[in-house]
Amino acid sequence: MKSPTYFRSAFAGMLALCGIAQAEPLKIAYSDWPGWIAWEIGVQKGWFKEAGVDVEFQWFDYVPSMDAYVSGKVDAVCMTNGDALVTGATGKPSVGILINDYSNGNDMVVAAPGISSMKDLKGKKVGLEEGFVSHLLFLTALEKSGMKADDVTVVNTPTNETPQVLASKAVSAISAWQPNSGQALKALPGSKPVFTSADAPGIIYDLLYVSAESLEKNKEDWAKVVKVWYKIADYVRDEENLDDALKILSARVKISPEEYEPFFKGTYILTLDEALKRWEKGEGLASVYGSTKSVNAFNLKFKVYEKSQDPEKYLDPSLTKALKK
Structure with a gap:
């Protein structure tokens, strides 16, 4: 009996022969951080399929996830705002399209x-x-x-x-x-x-960063990803869902929900309204722009890279703002 993989490959080949391109899923690299593992909730509950977007989440250790992005193996990666500047200055620029959270005690x-x-x-x-x-x-x-x-x-x-x-x-x-x-x-x-x-709330923001090429080519699909994220955020912020959320997140890293709970509580996952406030331009840590500007100064001081990076080139709030009621 032929495997399911065989039939999928054969079907893809038939489409190619007929001149029909089979769309590739959006590939997202994520790693061990509560605000990023939370994507698992959307995957397991089928929310991406409901939204009509084909997404493939690939699990990495943190630094290898950035390496996978820079080498073009994935379309997007979950990074801190500071590390996005580093990968952009030394490898491949990216655009942050949503703020998952800010560290609230885990660091x-x-x-x-x-x-x-x-x-x-x-x-x-x-x-x-x-x-x-x-x-x-x-x-x-x-x-x-x-x-x-x-x-x-x-x-x-x-x-x-x-x-x-x-x-x-x-x-x-x-x-x-x-x-x-x-x-x-x-x-x-x-x-x-x-x-x-x-x-120091806001010193470290965690975002989803996408390549400029993929964002331009698949903007409608990325908009759907952003919309699903805020469904996830509302779910995890509801205390009634805490046990289920902890079960899903802890299973990803193979520890008990009880062990995982402190990690989860040390991460402030933002609702849509809270994220919109953090997207407002400002100089302090309450703004993702101000925070990123601060990290850029730090990176220059310690020669992480030589040329100053413009935070605005790394941040695009438009898909989040489009969800504003």
């Missing part, structure tokens, strides 16, 4: 036992990955605590190694995002967060 500065505040870190070593959002978070924490960058010694550490480095006591604190920050808390009993992204 943390985790300190060893005996350290109760950022000021206690003066003169001590801190492990973090230079040039990434955890570095930006840490510098923001220093600034808000009245400290300077040279008040501490930064030990450049891959983010996924920060839990082990903190547990080894080679450093007095680390800066990382979930699940690494949570793993660090477990790895060293008595450790605790002394600053989190909840102390």
